[in-house]
Amino acid sequence: MKKWIGAFVGIGLAASSFAGGFQVALQGQKQIGMAHIGVPFKLDAASIYFNPGALPMLDKKFSASVGVSPIFSSVAFQNSEYNYNSSSDNPVGTPFSVYFNYNIKEKLSLGIGVYTPFGSSAKWDDDWEGRYLIQNIALKAFFIQPTIGYKINDNIGIGAGFIYATGSVAINRALPLPVGDGTATVGLDAKATGMGGNFGIYADVAEKFHLGLTYKTKIEMKSKDGTVEMKNVPSTLASSFPAANKFSTTLNLPGSVNFGVGYDVSEKLNIAVEFNYVLWSAYDSLIFDFENNTSSLEDSRNPRLYENTLAFRIGAQYELNDKLTPRVGFYYDPSPIQEDYFSPETPNMNNLGFTAGLSYMPSERFSIDVSFLYIHGLKRTATYSPSNFGGDYKTNAFIPGIGLTYQF
């Protein structure tokens, strides 16, 4: 007869995103310096990421390149209707890249790269206004990409890389209960793997023009044994929210089509533009399939409804002398997130990127490459309508980077 009393139903557990707009465009120090343009360039082994077709065209037999770009980012949030003021204190993320390429034959190159093209970390205060959507998130994805390149003739190279992706995500959020003292939380932890490809063609045209076209496939990151940890759930509700649970999910990292044109104004001055059409619509929704369902904990389907984006980049480098090459660039990278589906877990703005870089070559074989990227996220007024949570968001990021290139 008490059936109408303790029936706690419908407290669905919405979940959080993996890749959400957080493509990390930090895959080569030289390229970062010129707006992260790499498709129409054959600068070093970083072409493993940017354009495998450029690898057999490198004028050095061996090229190795490593780099790291610590990200210092923050998000500010405000809502004047409710007097909300918060900001996320994002732990420093450290995307890195390591590439080797070896032209084993005149026409054939082999290479391998390890890089981190997706990732995000954000730490909001545990009691901030959007805590039921996200308290903190840390996600990492490593791509390992063995790559083969073939030089069709002196002007055209093609290349293909196989991508093995491995990643992890950890998300904590407050459990959205309308009752209780508000301290219940849920932690989601998962490792995921996936596979994909990176294909490119590179061409030197009419002496001064360089063209590149690449296609990166979508990668389905599959996770089977994610853990769910519930804390501080009132004992009355313990049967509805089992303390330990498992989940499985599939997260789609988007593919992209990239096209770039480089032009040599002079022997020393190169300028380039690049377009990236990122196929974000692969990220339609995030589905969490819990091993142990209850009436309050049903499998959750969280709409993300990302839209494809077209980013534009322009950059230049100037060879000052045989030791110094400075670089500059600018890009516009629009957000894939719709106004009504904007979640603070991965707040992504229409971003303006301002870049600068410098290579210093103490010897012919060795180069120290530094870069600096400032990302200004244009202020956005947006809501995650399934949670009825929104406001104004602003972001910025300062990303210094340093790398070494060794080639002969």
Next chain:
Amino acid sequence: MKKNIILIIVTLISLVACKSKFEDLSFEGGSADFTTFVSVGNSLTAGYADGALYTSGQEYSYPAQLAKQFRLAGANTVFNQPMMNDDNGGVTFLNSVKIEEPKMILGTSTDCKGVSGLGPIRIDMAPTTRAEDNIYASKGPFHNIGVPGSKVIHVDAPGYGDITNLLARKSNPYYVRMASASDATMIEDAVNLNATFFSLWIGNNDVLGYATTGGVGVDPLTSQADFTAAYTNAITKLTANGAKGVVANIPNVTSIPYFTTVPTDPIALDLASSLSLTSFFNKIGNYVDTAFGAGKGAQYRITYVQGDNPFLIKVPATSDNPLGWRQIKSDELVLLTIPQDSIKCTGYGVFDSRQPFDPFTITIEELVKRVNPLQTQHVLTLEEIEKIRVATDGFNATISSLAASKGLALADMHTNMANIKNNGLVFNEVEYKTDFISGGTFSFDGVHPTKRGYALITNYFIDAINAKYGSTVPKVNANTLPGTVLP
């Protein structure tokens, strides 16, 4: 050269300290002046919850929350409430006789079958608040003139705060302890503050009193004429000094868990019981055909099924329904206070099973006598629900027209609460519903909101105020308030 590079890097890293930031917000009162704010109403204004008025509930009363938000909008709002003596609630009078119960909490009780379960129970604490102790002189004047139990016809009725009327229950212990004088009225005490802004949410008890007593008539609906006269008088006096304000209308009883929690068909039967009950009621039908005229028995030949079956309810006996009971209709309402043990152990709502009997030899008179319909005070029939709806709509029409003619903001609680009932309210991912206890909106008494529920109500008031007066008073983050306490 290397030094220069290092220098550049250091400079860049130092830039990192520049975090993205917004300018500080500021809020405006618009054309309203919240300096002196007074709030008149009933239990909903007082901050009553869990079947009692107690201090932590008062702290989150909707007017206290409003005053806090007004202060964010730059007003120097002082808001003094007639605090109870303790956080348990309840009131005593004369030799410590308890005349108002302390609050309910979620606790374990054991039912007639010996099964323990979690449910609202009264806290086992003696009230320390005494009706005799008028606190006006020591703690007044009060800005929260919310008096639990008051109807619109009470707010300007002299004697409602007179302790000498309390024994006969002609006055109200909550007003008795806070009234400025024994012959004062709630409206007079409010007017004496010379407020710049007021809120008035009254009239709920003018329908609720009737509804929570099952429409039996001990607490009749206020007549439309009395309501209009009393409401007009209250509004006229509150606005006499030019004060601006906000009024709220009356939600439908069907939005409140007190009336929507107990299902109409909770009689769970196994196959054997359902078959024997069906045969009993078939016999009763045959008997009625014989005794009262052919065709009249059909209504009593109820087929019981294995599983859930509807209650029987008592209705006036007529020549068409000579036995005076029928099955409840699915859109009729059973009150939350229905004695659950009687349902579980005495066959209340179907058939009195307490005395054993031989189903083969029992007389038809004995069978008829054992039919055990719900008493009328535990049910609202469709006719009663319709009366309540007509009264509520009529009162709300009065409130709307007076709000319009006096240029006051109107918080449409009738629509707002119906929306929560029908659709739920998702607030920063947390979904509030009107389900009893689990919905988070209503407290253990099933009528009054929780602290978070009062925050949602505060926000509806703020929406109405901002829309009317062009102010930008910020709303309350309901999720930050203490939620229903669960073990």
